[in-house]
Amino acid sequence: MKDTVGITALVPPELIYACGKRPLDVNNVVPGSSSSPASKLCAWTAVWRDMILSGELDIDSLVVVAGGDCHNALVDGQKAELSGKPTHYFFYPFDGDTDYFRSQLEKLSLFLGGVQDDGIITRITDLKSRGKALDEQRVNDRARASDVFSALISFSDLAGDLDAFERTLDSIPEADVEYTSRVALIGVPPIYPDFHEVAEGFGLHIVYDELPYEFIRLGGCDLDSLARNYTKYSFAGPIETRVWFIQDELRQRRVDGVIHYTQFACHHTLEDEIFRQHLDYPILTVQGDLPRPSSEQLKLRLEAFAEMLEVMP
Amino acid sequence: MNIGLDVGSTTAKIVHMETGEIIFSEVVPSHRWRELIDDGQDEKRIISTGYFRKKVPHFTAITEITAASLGARYHDPEAQVIIDIGGQDTKVIDLRSNTFIINDKCSAGTGAFLELAARYFDIPVDSLGDMHQRATKEVQINNTCGVFAISEMISQLVGGYTMEDVIYGLHQAFARRIAQMVPPADKVMLIGGTVQNTGIVDAVNAVLDSKIEVPIAPQLVNALGAALYRERSNSSR
Numbered sequence: 001m002k003d004t005v006g007i008t009a010l011v012p013p014e015l016i017y018a019c020g021k022r023p024l025d026v027n028n029v030v031p032g033s034s035s036s037p038a039s040k041l042c043a044w045t046a047v048w049r050d051m052i053l054s055g056e057l058d059i060d061s062l063v064v065v066a067g068g069d070c071h072n073a074l075v076d077g078q079k080a081e082l083s084g085k086p087t088h089y090f091f092y093p094f095d096g097d098t099d100y101f102r103s104q105l106e107k108l109s110l111f112l113g114g115v116q117d118d119g120i121i122t123r124i125t126d127l128k129s130r131g132k133a134l135d136e137q138r139v140n141d142r143a144r145a146s147d148v149f150s151a152l153i154s155f156s157d158l159a160g161d162l163d164a165f166e167r168t169l170d171s172i173p174e175a176d177v178e179y180t181s182r183v184a185l186i187g188v189p190p191i192y193p194d195f196h197e198v199a200e201g202f203g204l205h206i207v208y209d210e211l212p213y214e215f216i217r218l219g220g221c222d223l224d225s226l227a228r229n230y231t232k233y234s235f236a237g238p239i240e241t242r243v244w245f246i247q248d249e250l251r252q253r254r255v256d257g258v259i260h261y262t263q264f265a266c267h268h269t270l271e272d273e274i275f276r277q278h279l280d281y282p283i284l285t286v287q288g289d290l291p292r293p294s295s296e297q298l299k300l301r302l303e304a305f306a307e308m309l310e311v312m313p
Numbered sequence: 314m315n316i317g318l319d320v321g322s323t324t325a326k327i328v329h330m331e332t333g334e335i336i337f338s339e340v341v342p343s344h345r346w347r348e349l350i351d352d353g354q355d356e357k358r359i360i361s362t363g364y365f366r367k368k369v370p371h372f373t374a375i376t377e378i379t380a381a382s383l384g385a386r387y388h389d390p391e392a393q394v395i396i397d398i399g400g401q402d403t404k405v406i407d408l409r410s411n412t413f414i415i416n417d418k419c420s421a422g423t424g425a426f427l428e429l430a431a432r433y434f435d436i437p438v439d440s441l442g443d444m445h446q447r448a449t450k451e452v453q454i455n456n457t458c459g460v461f462a463i464s465e466m467i468s469q470l471v472g473g474y475t476m477e478d479v480i481y482g483l484h485q486a487f488a489r490r491i492a493q494m495v496p497p498a499d500k501v502m503l504i505g506g507t508v509q510n511t512g513i514v515d516a517v518n519a520v521l522d523s524k525i526e527v528p529i530a531p532q533l534v535n536a537l538g539a540a541l542y543r544e545r546s547n548s549s550r
Contacts, residue, residue: 257411282411297417304378308411311379311542 004058005112008045008073009065010156010215010233011090012226014121015105016063019112023157024059026052031193031291041265042072043191043290049076053083061086063108068092068236071267092236102227109223121221123162130169131155131216138207139253141177145206146196148172152212153189179205181256181309186210186246186275188268190261191288198294199259202306207253210246211235239271243278250281257282257309259302264289282309316358317540319380319533320346320365323400323424324506326536330544338533340506360539364401375542377535378413382406383545384538385502388528394498396491396517397535398507400424405494414494419458422490424507429463430483434476438510444480445512452482462486480512488516500524506532 002022007013009027016023026048033047040046051057064077066089074089081087088111093100109115134151137143151172159165180203189211192198199206214235220226234242250258258281262269272285284305286298294302314336317328325346329337341348346369350359361371362380377397381404385392395406401424402417416422424438431438452474455465466479474482495501501523507513508531518525528534 276412284412285414297415300376301415304376304413307376307379308382308413311545312382312408312411 003060004160006048006052006057006059006062007065007157008048008063008077009069010230010235011063011065011108012105012220012230013155013157014124014220014226015109015115015223016112017120017124017158017162018115018118019109020116021112022160024057024160025154025156026057026059026062027189028154028157029057031191033291036290042070042263043288044188044263044266045070045072045076047291049079052080052085059085061088061111063088063090063111065090065092068094068233072265092233093231094237096231096237098227098231101231102223105223105227118222120162124158125218125221127158127162127166127169128155128216128218132218134169134172135213135216137174138177138205141179141205142174143172144175144177144200145209146200147175149189149196149206149209149212152209152216155212155215177205179203181205181306182207182254183257183259183305183309184208184210184246184250184253184255184281185259185261187261187271188263188266190286191263191291192294192298193291194293195261195298198299199302202299202303203310204259204302204306206259207255208249210249213249239274243274246275247279250279255281257284257305259283259305260285262287314358315360315540315543317380317536317538317542318346318349318359318361318369318371319363319377319536319539320361320369321363321377321399321535324532325349325363325365326533328533328536328540330537330540333544335537335540338530338536340532358543360543362535362539373542375539378404378406378415379542380535380538381504382408382538383541384534384536385504385528387537387541388534389500389502389526392500392502392526394495394501394523396495396501396503396505398422398424398491398503398505398513400428400506403491403494405491405496407496407498409498416494419490422487422494424505426462426487427483427507427510427513430466430480433463433466434480441480441484442509442511442513444477445484445510445515448475448477448481450474450478450481451485452478454479454482454486484510484512484516485519487513488520491517492520495521495523498523500526502526502528504528504531504534508532 005021006026013023030047037046066074138148220229234245315330319326326340327349356370357372359371361374366374385395397404406413
């Protein structure tokens with residue numbers, strides 16, 4: 001059995017697999033949890049932290065993305081380390097410095113015991129190509145957004161098992177999607193497990209999931225090319241670059257409106273006014289806290305947004 | 314005839330419309346909404362809105378946001394921003410960008426906040442406006458939390474201010490809380506039953522740098538908007 005490496009945000013899964021380990025994005029278990037952490041700011045990190053400390057989340061080591069994404073993860077990751085879990089801190093460069101990022105990949109590789117099988121990267125690239133195709137399929141109204149989201153969100157760890165993940169991709173059906181409006185979902189992914197289904201119920205076809213789309217970044221077969229690819233991870237860079245990237249996607253995907261999901265006590269919430277200033281679309285901002293089925297308050301907002309996009313000139 | 318039925322958290326409102334004109338309207342407490350509908354009345358004519366929109370007979374149910382937008386435009390086609398102060402939440406709708414925000418996590422800035430204050434003074438909530446007009450001094454009240462605002466209000470009474478002065482201060486605090494949600498605009502329309510309190514209208518007027526409009530029967534705007542939704546659908550067929 002391969003060692004399981006927990007990751008707290010996007011860490012090139014190509015490298016983890018190449019080092020002979022099995023990545024597990026600890027966030028992916030959070031929406032299915034019903035816990036209410038006693039000590040928390042953001043529930044995403046607090047839930048996985050408690051699950052690691054209690055042993056409910058069975059990982060051998062942890063890689064904390066401590067620079068370029070989540071600030072709470074830095075503290076909660078240290079709590080895991082203090083409990084005895086081997087922990088490594090991984091930093092994205094804010095200025096896109098590929099030399100710096102290459103050194104980060106080298107340090108990560110050392111922590112993981114070194115590259116054993118870089119041939120596996122080709123297979124990951126093939127699976128990611130399928131992810132791109134799936135994303136395109138829903139943009140062309142040939143796949144349900146909820147199905148596509150559940151696959152794309154798993155591209156951060158490829159479910160820890162490439163064979164099982166390939167079967168998951170195989171199982172996603174083609175569908176003729178009917179909807180009233182096309183929307184983009186930006187920000188961190190919703191902590192509500194049924195968010196996409198609820199949006200679909202109101203006629204909203206989510207044709208862009210910002211962060212999961214970032215997970216299927218293609219390209220990179222060695223440390224140099226992986227460094228070049230992952231320094232473009234827009235979530236870790238300046239907001240201006242991220243806005244340009246989002247603007248481009250919104251245009252290409254012909255969206256009618258934008259939903260900005262924010263997480264209670266997450267610093268990304270502060271980006272809302274920047275998006276409102278720079279994205280020329282109707283924007284709905286919603287906020288979640290604990291992982292639970294979508295609340296009535298959220299449903300009212302989604303329903304009203306769908307109506308506004310459909311009814312108002 | 315088209316019927317707009319708005320059953321909110323506190324009151325139920327009905328508007329009958331025929332060829333673009335309001336021919337009947339009525340308001341009752343929410344739990345008595347059945348009195349607004351005749352037995353055997355054709356459900357197919359009712360467009361419902363409000364908290365209970367899906368629980369009452371209806372042909373179509375629409376959210377309060379859409380209903381408010383249509384109702385406000387009926388009164389003023391140039392309206393830019395709507396502030397809908399309800400019993401349990403406050404909604405701010407920017408008609409220029411089709412965006413809205415809802416405050417439903419904090420009682421400050423909702424009708425519930427004023428009911429809490431009226432209950433403390435043991436006076437009817439609809440007398441708050443008269444009290445406001447009789448104030449002689451401005452009292453500073455914390456504007457961040459309904460519960461702490463009430464305890465602060467008690468401290469001001471202990472400090473010698475009159476009930477009227479304190480109510481004036483509460484209305485100012487209420488308006489400042491709402492103002493945080495409102496984008497810059499030339500024209501802002503206030504709707505909802507709470508707007509019948511003239512103290513609230515005065516306070517919002519003082520806090521916002523916009524022209525404030527209050528339609529006739531501000532509590533009926535959402536029911537009107539619901540009826541208009543049907544009119545709009547009929548005319549597009």
